Amino acid sequence: MGGDLNSARQLAKEFTCSKRAAAAAVLAIVLAVVLASAALAASTTTLLPATTNTTAPSGSDQAAGSEDLTTRCLTCHSQEYLGTVQDDKGTQNLYIDSAAYHDSAHGLLPCNACHTGFSHDPHKMVNNAEFFRQTANEACRNCHDDQFEMYKQSYHGTLSRGGTAAGEKAPICIDCHGTHAIQKVGTLEYKQSISDVCGKCHGGREGHGGREATFLDTYHGKAITLGRESAATCVDCHGAHSILPVSNPQSTLSEANILPTCQKCHPDASKGFSTFLVHVKPTSTKAPLIVFAVAVFYLLMIIAVFAFGGIHTLLYIYRGLKDGMYFGKGGGH
Ligand code: HEC
Ligand code: HEC
Ligand code: HEC
Ligand code: HEC
Ligand code: HEC
Ligand code: HEC
Ligand code: HEC
Numbered sequence: 001m002g003g004d005l006n007s008a009r010q011l012a013k014e015f016t017c018s019k020r021a022a023a024a025a026v027l028a029i030v031l032a033v034v035l036a037s038a039a040l041a042a043s044t045t046t047l048l049p050a051t052t053n054t055t056a057p058s059g060s061d062q063a064a065g066s067e068d069l070t071t072r073c074l075t076c077h078s079q080e081y082l083g084t085v086q087d088d089k090g091t092q093n094l095y096i097d098s099a100a101y102h103d104s105a106h107g108l109l110p111c112n113a114c115h116t117g118f119s120h121d122p123h124k125m126v127n128n129a130e131f132f133r134q135t136a137n138e139a140c141r142n143c144h145d146d147q148f149e150m151y152k153q154s155y156h157g158t159l160s161r162g163g164t165a166a167g168e169k170a171p172i173c174i175d176c177h178g179t180h181a182i183q184k185v186g187t188l189e190y191k192q193s194i195s196d197v198c199g200k201c202h203g204g205r206e207g208h209g210g211r212e213a214t215f216l217d218t219y220h221g222k223a224i225t226l227g228r229e230s231a232a233t234c235v236d237c238h239g240a241h242s243i244l245p246v247s248n249p250q251s252t253l254s255e256a257n258i259l260p261t262c263q264k265c266h267p268d269a270s271k272g273f274s275t276f277l278v279h280v281k282p283t284s285t286k287a288p289l290i291v292f293a294v295a296v297f298y299l300l301m302i303i304a305v306f307a308f309g310g311i312h313t314l315l316y317i318y319r320g321l322k323d324g325m326y327f328g329k330g331g332g333h
Pocket of ligand 2: 120
C-alpha cells in the first residue's frame, strides 16, 4: 500500500517536474521570440528614418512609414469632392480612387515613390502637374530602367522629346499605363485592352481604316477578343517599348525582320506568309484577292437577301390590298 503511495507520489513529482520543464521551455521560447522581435524592432527603428530619408526629403514626412504616408495622402485625395480644380495652369483631377490604387501593380508603393520630395508646404511645392508630367518618365525610370532605355530609343521616345511635325502628342509611360491604377501586364484582360491603349491615338474602334479597327477586323483581333491568349496583339508585332516605323531597318516589321517576327508564333511561316496583310479593310482593293472576294460575296449576299425579303413583303402587301385585308371590305377570311 505504502509502496503504492510512494510510487504515486513519485509519479506526481515527476509529473510536476515535467510540467515545470515544459513550462520553462515555453517560457524560454516566448522570451526568445520577444527578444528577437525586440532586436528586429530596434534594427527597423534605426533603418526606417534612413530609407524614408532618401525618398522623402521633406521634413514632416520623414517620421512616417510608407503605409502611414499613403494613408495620410489618401485622407484627402480619396475624397471625391476634392474632384477637379481649375487654376491658371489648367485643370487637375485631385481625386484618387483608393481601392483602385491598392489593387494596382503599385498598391504597396508609398505615394512619394513617384512624387519624390513632394510636400504641400508652400515653400517646397515645386511639383505642379505640368512639371510632374515632364519628369514622370524619370520617376518611372528609377525603378524600370530597362523599359526606359528601350523607350528612349523608340520612335515614340524620340518624338516625346522633339515633338511631332503635326504637333501630335507622342505617348510617355503614363499615356499607355495610366498613373494611379497601373495594371499588371501578364493577364488576358490586359492583353485584350492593348488595342484600345494604342487605338487612343492610332485610329480607334470606329476609325475606318484606322489601325485598331483594321486589327480588330482581322484574324488576330477576333481571336484575342474571343479570349485566345496566344494570338498576336499590336505589341507582339510592333514591340511595346521599342516601336519604330516599319520603314526603319531596325523595326521588328522591316523587310528583314518581319518573317522572324511572324515565326515566333507561326514557326512554319515562309516568305509568302509574311506578306499577308495584317491591317486591312476587307473591302479595300488592296486586300488579298480571296479576302476581297469573300467580302464582295458577303455584300452581294446581304443585298440579295434583303432584296428578296423586300420584294416578298411588297408582294404580300399588294396581295393584302387586293384582297381588302386592310380596309375591312370583309374579304377573304
Ligand atoms: C507610379 C507612380 C505614382 C504613384 C505611386 C503615385 N502617383 Fe500621383 N501622379 C503620378 C503622375 C505621373 C502624375 C501626373 C499625371 C498627369 O500629368 O497626367 C500624378 C499626379 C497626381 C496628382 C495630381 C493630379 C493631376 O491630374 O495632375 C495627385 C493629387 C496625385 N498624383 C496624388 C497621389 C497620391 C495621393 C498617391 C498615393 C496614393 C500617388 N499620387 C501615387 C504618379 C504616381
Ligand atoms: C489635408 C489634405 C491633403 C493631404 C493630407 C494631402 N493633400 Fe495633396 N492636395 C490637397 C489639395 C487641397 C490640393 C489642391 C490644392 C493645392 O494644389 O495645394 C492638393 C494637390 C496635390 C497635388 C497636385 C498639386 C500640384 O502641385 O500639382 C499632388 C501631386 C498632391 N496633392 C499629392 C499629395 C501627396 C503625395 C500627399 C501625401 C504626401 C498629399 N497630397 C497629401 C490636399 C491634401
Ligand atoms: C506605347 C505604349 C507604351 C509606352 C509609351 C510605355 N509602355 Fe510599358 N508596356 C506597354 C505594353 C503594351 C506592355 C505589355 C507588353 C507585353 O504584354 O508584352 C508594357 C509593359 C511594361 C512593363 C512590364 C514588363 C515588360 O517589359 O513587359 C513595365 C514595367 C513597363 N511597361 C514600364 C514602362 C515604362 C517605365 C515606360 C516609360 C519609360 C513605359 N512602360 C512606356 C506599353 C507602353
Ligand atoms: C519605387 C519603385 C517604382 C516606381 C517609381 C515605379 N514602379 Fe512600376 N512597379 C514597381 C514594382 C515593385 C512593381 C511590381 C512588380 C511585380 O509585382 O512583379 C511595378 C510594376 C509595374 C508594372 C506592371 C509590371 C508587370 O510585370 O506586370 C508596370 C506596367 C509599371 N510598374 C509601370 C510603371 C510606371 C509607368 C511608372 C511611372 C509612372 C512606375 N511603374 C513607377 C516599382 C516602381
Ligand atoms: C498618345 C498617343 C499615342 C499612343 C497611345 C500610341 N502612339 Fe504610336 N505614335 C503616336 C504618334 C504621334 C506617332 C507619330 C506619327 C507620325 O509620325 O505621323 C506614332 C508613331 C507610331 C508608329 C510609327 C509609324 C507611324 O505611323 O509613323 C508605330 C508603328 C506606332 N506608333 C505604334 C503604336 C503602338 C503599337 C501603340 C500601342 C502599344 C502606340 N503606337 C501608342 C502616338 C501614339
Ligand atoms: C500580326 C502583326 C501585327 C499586328 C497584330 C498589328 N500590326 Fe500594325 N503593322 C503590321 C505590319 C506588317 C505593318 C506594315 C504594313 C501596313 O502598313 O499595313 C503595320 C503597320 C502599322 C502602322 C504604320 C507603321 C508605319 O511605319 O507606317 C501602325 C501605326 C500600326 N501598324 C499600328 C498597330 C496597332 C495600333 C495595332 C493594334 C491595334 C497593330 N498595329 C497590330 C503588323 C501588325
Ligand atoms: C504572338 C503570336 C503571334 C504572332 C507574333 C503572329 N501571329 Fe498570326 N496568329 C497567331 C495565332 C495564335 C493565330 C490563330 C491560329 C489558329 O487558330 O490556329 C494566328 C492566326 C493567323 C492567321 C490566320 C490563320 C492562319 O494560320 O492562316 C494569319 C494569316 C496570321 N496569323 C498571320 C500572321 C502574320 C503575317 C504575322 C507576322 C506579321 C503573324 N501572324 C504574327 C499568333 C501570332
